[in-house]
Amino acid sequence: MKIGRKRAQTRQGKDLSRCALCFFLWLLVAPVFATESGLVDTTSSRFAKLRTVGLDEARWTRGFWANRFGLCRKQMVPSMARLMEGTNYSQFFRNFEITAGLAEGKSRGATFNDGDFYKFLEGASAVLAVTNDLALREKLDDIITVLAKAQETNGYLDTWVQLHQRAGDTNVVPFKNPEDFEMYNLGHLMTAACVHYRATGETNLLAIACKAADFLCETFKDPTPEFAENLICPSHYMGIVELYRMTHDAHYLDLAKKLFSMRDLVIDGGDDNQDRIPFEQQDEAEGHAVRANYLYAGAADLFLETGDANLWQSLAEIWTNVVTKKMYITGGCGALYDGASPDGSKEQKHITRVHQSYGRNFQLPNTTAYSETCANIGNVLWNWRMFLATGDAKFMDVVELALYNSVLSGGAVDGTNFFYTNPLRVTDPLPAHLRWSRQRVPFVSSFCCPPNLVRTIAESANYAYAKSADSIFVNLYGGSSLQTRLPGGDEIKLSQETDYPWNGRVRIKIEACGKSEFALKLRIPNWTSGATVRINDSLAENSPRPGSYFENRRAWKAGDFVDLDLPMPARLMEANPLVEEDLNQVAVQRGPMVYCLESPDLSPGVKISDVLIPAEMHLVTRYDRRLLDGIVVLEGKALARPAADWNGTLYRESQPEKFKSINVRFIPYCVWQNRGPSEMSVWLPRAN
Numbered sequence: 228m229k230i231g232r233k234r235a236q237t238r239q240g241k242d243l244s245r246c247a248l249c250f251f252l253w254l255l256v257a258p259v260f261a262t263e264s265g266l267v268d269t270t271s272s273r274f275a276k277l278r279t280v281g282l283d284e285a286r287w288t289r290g291f292w293a294n295r296f297g298l299c300r301k302q303m304v305p306s307m308a309r310l311m312e313g314t315n316y317s318q319f320f321r322n323f324e325i326t327a328g329l330a331e332g333k334s335r336g337a338t339f340n341d342g343d344f345y346k347f348l349e350g351a352s353a354v355l356a357v358t359n360d361l362a363l364r365e366k367l368d369d370i371i372t373v374l375a376k377a378q379e380t381n382g383y384l385d386t387w388v389q390l391h392q393r394a395g396d397t398n399v400v401p402f403k404n405p406e407d408f409e410m411y412n413l414g415h416l417m418t419a420a421c422v423h424y425r426a427t428g429e430t431n432l433l434a435i436a437c438k439a440a441d442f443l444c445e446t447f448k449d450p451t452p453e454f455a456e457n458l459i460c461p462s463h464y465m466g467i468v469e470l471y472r473m474t475h476d477a478h479y480l481d482l483a484k485k486l487f488s489m490r491d492l493v494i495d496g497g498d499d500n501q502d503r504i505p506f507e508q509q510d511e512a513e514g515h516a517v518r519a520n521y522l523y524a525g526a527a528d529l530f531l532e533t534g535d536a537n538l539w540q541s542l543a544e545i546w547t548n549v550v551t552k553k554m555y556i557t558g559g560c561g562a563l564y565d566g567a568s569p570d571g572s573k574e575q576k577h578i579t580r581v582h583q584s585y586g587r588n589f590q591l592p593n594t595t596a597y598s599e600t601c602a603n604i605g606n607v608l609w610n611w612r613m614f615l616a617t618g619d620a621k622f623m624d625v626v627e628l629a630l631y632n633s634v635l636s637g638g639a640v641d642g643t644n645f646f647y648t649n650p651l652r653v654t655d656p657l658p659a660h661l662r663w664s665r666q667r668v669p670f671v672s673s674f675c676c677p678p679n680l681v682r683t684i685a686e687s688a689n690y691a692y693a694k695s696a697d698s699i700f701v702n703l704y705g706g707s708s709l710q711t712r713l714p715g716g717d718e719i720k721l722s723q724e725t726d727y728p729w730n731g732r733v734r735i736k737i738e739a740c741g742k743s744e745f746a747l748k749l750r751i752p753n754w755t756s757g758a759t760v761r762i763n764d765s766l767a768e769n770s771p772r773p774g775s776y777f778e779n780r781r782a783w784k785a786g787d788f789v790d791l792d793l794p795m796p797a798r799l800m801e802a803n804p805l806v807e808e809d810l811n812q813v814a815v816q817r818g819p820m821v822y823c824l825e826s827p828d829l830s831p832g833v834k835i836s837d838v839l840i841p842a843e844m845h846l847v848t849r850y851d852r853r854l855l856d857g858i859v860v861l862e863g864k865a866l867a868r869p870a871a872d873w874n875g876t877l878y879r880e881s882q883p884e885k886f887k888s889i890n891v892r893f894i895p896y897c898v899w900q901n902r903g904p905s906e907m908s909v910w911l912p913r914a915n
């Protein structure tokens with residue numbers, strides 16, 4: 228069966244007949260929560276300073292993000308739906324149909340493909356929240372009907388395991404092999420179910436997720452070290468805690484807490500899964516960067532509910548370690564394809580193999596950077612939760628940095644080709660053979676990133692605003708509208724007009740509001756200086772401070788407007804000298820955008836490795852509406868050294884070289900490699 232061919236047969240009654248009593252009770256109050264909740268619903272989270280806005284309350288209306296949301300709606304979701312019907316690449320949805328007994332065949336694809344399919348479902352649901360597209364809604368209902376049929380009566384659902392068991396493979400047993408990624412898959416099911424419910428008010432997917440969570444409650448009643456091995460790539464902490472927020476069923480919070488503490492039972496753990504030492508003793512980011520960032524996001528979710536000070540202490544220390552020693556200038560995470568950790572430790576018996584992993588402090592190679600799109604999305608998920616706990620702008624600075632650079636770089640401007648890794652430098656030839664493509668492709672065997680990118684773009688408007696009892700936080704700038712209600716009761720409508728990120732002028736207009744005073748809090752990014760705020764054309768008294776929220780509190784009235792000006796000159800950046808790979812090099816950044824130099828923008832015959840940047844380089848800003856769907860390019864004069872033949876030569880005596888002046892054009896890093904195979908570098912040597 229093709230996705231969406233048949234109208235859904237199953238509706239609430241049939242779905243719910245298999246659910247726990249608490250689910251029935253929850254349904255009585257469910258409509259109250261349907262539309263006012265965002266991706267992460269902190270309405271009742273005791274240790275959250277902020278609440279999110281509803282999935283349909285914040286919308287992109289015009290400009291950079293509206294264009295990307297439009298691409299997501301018109302191209303990314305439909306093309307991924309086709310791919311996930313079950314193609315030559317892999318089966319995805321077909322695995323569910325076979326498990327449900329609706330199609331013939333056997334399991335095909337990676338063990339984590341169920342989770343990737345749920346991410347797609349989540350992204351499509353988030354689009355639905357804004358567009359209310361009936362055809363898409365019916366398509367999702369059809370899919371969910373099949374998922375319900377595929378689920379075992381006890382709540383277990385994992386097509387790879389179920390189909391291999393049915394095929395007679397006696398080695399396949401639920402939660403026996405961590406590489407089956409059952410927790411990862413079910414975690415994404417739960418998150419997708421919460422988003423789907425909040426988008427549609429329908430409980431069909433939520434019923435499946437609750438049944439699966441009930442299965443986990445029963446299965447993990449008595450923790451064992453063997454069970455604890457299954458807690459890898461932990462999307463499940465985020466998923467289970469969100470399910471708790473959704474249903475207010477305390478069993479789910481208990482389950483999340485139990486699974487988190489169960490990590491300590493792992494015998495001979497390692498850094499790859501962050502279980503060498505207990506979480507509360509960890510103060511550095513180690514191991515597989517997707518698994519790490521998902522774990523940190525999950526721990527932050529637990530903190531939001533429990534206020535556990537030990538969790539927060541580790542999270543705060545790990546965060547400082549990441550942003551001061553282990554994160555790329557693009558917000559990317561994970562320096563290594565493969566390595567050992569803790570590398571160079573005195574305690575050699577502690578050293579284990581890691582892959583797709585954070586490296587040592589200041590170990591940030593550019594050509595071999597892993598910087599997996601999922602790890603960079605994980606960085607967003609983690610920092611978003613840290614922000615909700617604190618209201619601190621430093622976490623939103625990271626969200627913005629990662630979104631504009633190492634997250635968006637994961638997809639092509641056509642919406643159908645994807646990177647798995649996001650290197651900061653590519654040369655021809657490469658100095659090493661690397662297992663993942665240096666060009667975006669429609670499919671990679673590890674298909675975790677593409678649907679993750681789809682859901683992130685689909686949900687991006689939800690990060691743009693947040694609220695507290697008497698404040699609206701404007702976190703991200705972009706043409707948008709917000710219609711929400713403050714917890715105190717007043718409804719507020721505002722609009723945002725801007726060409727951000729191409730310039731830093733933003734106008735926010737109050738379209739409607741109540742009579743009560745409230746604060747409009749504007750994020751002043753850490754990269755700007757000299758920002759100004761005008762309210763109804765009058766300069767605000769205080770000067771905005773970069774890296775903080777600028778508060779404008781008053782009794783607003785409809786028609787009031789605020790003009791924010793964030794100067795964003797092109798800047799030459801340098802790295803801490805302990806980052807060997809960036810020593811004596813500079814990168815170009817303008818506003819939130821990191822730029823790069825790509826070979827199509829160089830004269831013929833000039834290679835990326837020949838280009839040097841003068842310290843006083845003057846860069847001219849120009850908007851080119853025809854290039855790469857419209858971008859601001861930065862143009863200037865650089866230097867090029869004569870081409871040299873290094874073939875077969877590792878070292879030679881340094882030779883005086885005569886540089887020639889060349890014209891260069893920098894483009895935003897997130898849109899590189901959209902003009903065919905190319906060389907590219909973010910960091911370039913400084914000429915003096």
Ligand SMILES: [Zn+2]
Nearest residue numbers: 599601675676
């Ligand atoms: Zn991935």
